Amino acid sequence: MSEKRKIIVIGGDGFCGWPTALHLSKLGHDITIVDNLSRRRIDKKMGADSLTPIAPVKQRLTAWTEATGLSLGFARIDVAREFGRLTSLLASVKPDTIIHFGEQRAAPYSMKGINEKRYTVDNNISATHNLLAAVTGLGIDPHIVHLGTMGVYGYDDDGIEIPEGYLRVYIPGEDRRIVQRDILYPTNPGSVYHMTKSMDQLLFQFYAKNDLLRVTDLHQGIVWGTQTAETRLDERLINRFDYDGDYGTVLNRFLMQAVVGHPLTVHGTGGQTRAFIHIQDTVKCIALAVENPPAPNGKVAIMNQMTETHTVRDLAALVKKHSQAQVAFVDNPRNEAAENDLRVCNRSLIDLGLKPITLAEGLIEETQDIAQKYAHRCIPDMIPCVSTWTDSQRPGVVKSAA
Ligand code: NAD
Ligand code: USQ
Numbered sequence: 449m450s451e452k453r454k455i456i457v458i459g460g461d462g463f464c465g466w467p468t469a470l471h472l473s474k475l476g477h478d479i480t481i482v483d484n485l486s487r488r489r490i491d492k493k494m495g496a497d498s499l500t501p502i503a504p505v506k507q508r509l510t511a512w513t514e515a516t517g518l519s520l521g522f523a524r525i526d527v528a529r530e531f532g533r534l535t536s537l538l539a540s541v542k543p544d545t546i547i548h549f550g551e552q553r554a555a556p557y558s559m560k561g562i563n564e565k566r567y568t569v570d571n572n573i574s575a576t577h578n579l580l581a582a583v584t585g586l587g588i589d590p591h592i593v594h595l596g597t598m599g600v601y602g603y604d605d606d607g608i609e610i611p612e613g614y615l616r617v618y619i620p621g622e623d624r625r626i627v628q629r630d631i632l633y634p635t636n637p638g639s640v641y642h643m644t645k646s647m648d649q650l651l652f653q654f655y656a657k658n659d660l661l662r663v664t665d666l667h668q669g670i671v672w673g674t675q676t677a678e679t680r681l682d683e684r685l686i687n688r689f690d691y692d693g694d695y696g697t698v699l700n701r702f703l704m705q706a707v708v709g710h711p712l713t714v715h716g717t718g719g720q721t722r723a724f725i726h727i728q729d730t731v732k733c734i735a736l737a738v739e740n741p742p743a744p745n746g747k748v749a750i751m752n753q754m755t756e757t758h759t760v761r762d763l764a765a766l767v768k769k770h771s772q773a774q775v776a777f778v779d780n781p782r783n784e785a786a787e788n789d790l791r792v793c794n795r796s797l798i799d800l801g802l803k804p805i806t807l808a809e810g811l812i813e814e815t816q817d818i819a820q821k822y823a824h825r826c827i828p829d830m831i832p833c834v835s836t837w838t839d840s841q842r843p844g845v846v847k848s849a850a
Pocket of ligand 2: 554
């Protein structure tokens with residue numbers, strides 16, 4: 449490790465935040481987790497639960513100390529609503545780095561109904577803006593690392609490699625001059641959730657320019673897998689595994705479906721190509737970002753945090769190959785392109801030293817050690833994706849004739 453840092457991990461009780469907090473603690477950094485435990489509450493309200501038995505926060509923290517001799521700080525703060533408490537915490541910790549995972553992150557949940565749309569926008573935009581306002585108000589200079597998403601780019605399939613955040617454009621000016629600009633890649637979000645991540649980008653751009661905040665925005669693909677080197681140390685440290693129709697992401701859902709004997713739920717033709725990354729690589733990428741803060745030069749550093757791309761139907765075929773699973777092509781509850789190609793530049797993190805885990809390597813372990821072991825905890829009623837993007841997609845709604 450180059451330098452011991454004081455790091456605040458907002459959203460540090462979640463799927464990406466918890467293993468990141470442990471990894472950075474193991475690397476020798478001083479970690480304070482901030483979380484309002486809203487995800488645990490949403491699970492309860494929906495009647496869902498992680499496939500893996502995640503321990504209460506207190507038990508998680510104790511288990512970490514028992515396993516490693518290291519300790520983690522924890523503050524239960526709603527970053528979107530408790531601005532005063534957030535500011536006081538930042539003033540007392542004086543962090544070198546703040547990692548911001550603290551948002552409502554499921555696209556289907558954000559499209560479930562009016563209340564969920566409003567909650568997602570209010571929570572995500574206020575959380576991000578409160579953090580930026582608190583940092584500038586205090587006059588402190590932490591490096592802010594935000595978890596953004598590949599989904600801000602959209603899936604237009606125009607045959608170009610998606611660059612890392614910025615698009616170089618050449619604009620015809622007066623006197624036949626050509627003006628060169630690097631602009632934020634035009635956003636094309638596919639859900640209210642992805643829209644909030646697009647809006648986050650503008651908040652970061654403004655504060656980086658106006659207040660010279662140092663911000664790294666990691667545009668992450670779909671995370672799969674469950675365990676990391678640190679969460680394996682004790683069962684009480686186990687990471688969350690979402691499989692329900694709102695929070696479960698596609699590959700982890702297929703792995704769980706294969707072991708419980710549910711047909712793999714491919715939406716539409718399964719021709720949607722998406723970017724993926726294993727959770728172990730997520731925590732490594734974040735450590736690399738933490739160790740390489742950008743200069744305060746008015747520009748947000750944007751890196752694409754993904755390691756491979758696959759179509760949904762290819763993922764289903766791969767999971768089927770390792771199991772007895774059937775594949776079901778079901779009506780797509782989303783409003784998205786049925787087929788798209790996707791090429792993504794991920795040079796920055798590879799150049800910083802990331803050596804990706806491939807799907808082929810991690811798949812079997814994930815299936816056997818996690819999905820099979822905890823299959824008995826699956827609540828079958830939670831498997832179907834019932835949140836639709838428009839009212840006319842609801843089951844039973846008669847579509848008007850063209
Ligand atoms: P998660 O829901 O498991 O974790 C998010 C955590 O943030 C939860 O513990 C929740 O309680 C907390 N939180 C939410 N709002 C908060 C608030 N107002 N104040 C304090 N805490 C709050 O989600 P995750 O999968 O760990 O995702 C973390 C981040 O990474 C998200 O911002 C998400 O957009 C991004 N991301 C996730 C994935 C993925 O596949 N999981 C992919 C790309 C990007
Ligand atoms: N899909 C299926 N069957 C399923 C579930 C999903 O075919 O049972 C399809 C969806 O229709 C979609 C694709 O799989 O085309 C991906 O869906 P997903 O739920 O795995 O991922 P997504 O909604 O895009 O969101 C997830 C995380 C989010 C993160 C995003 C990264 O929940 O936090 O930002 O991945 S990205 O997709 O790169 O934008």
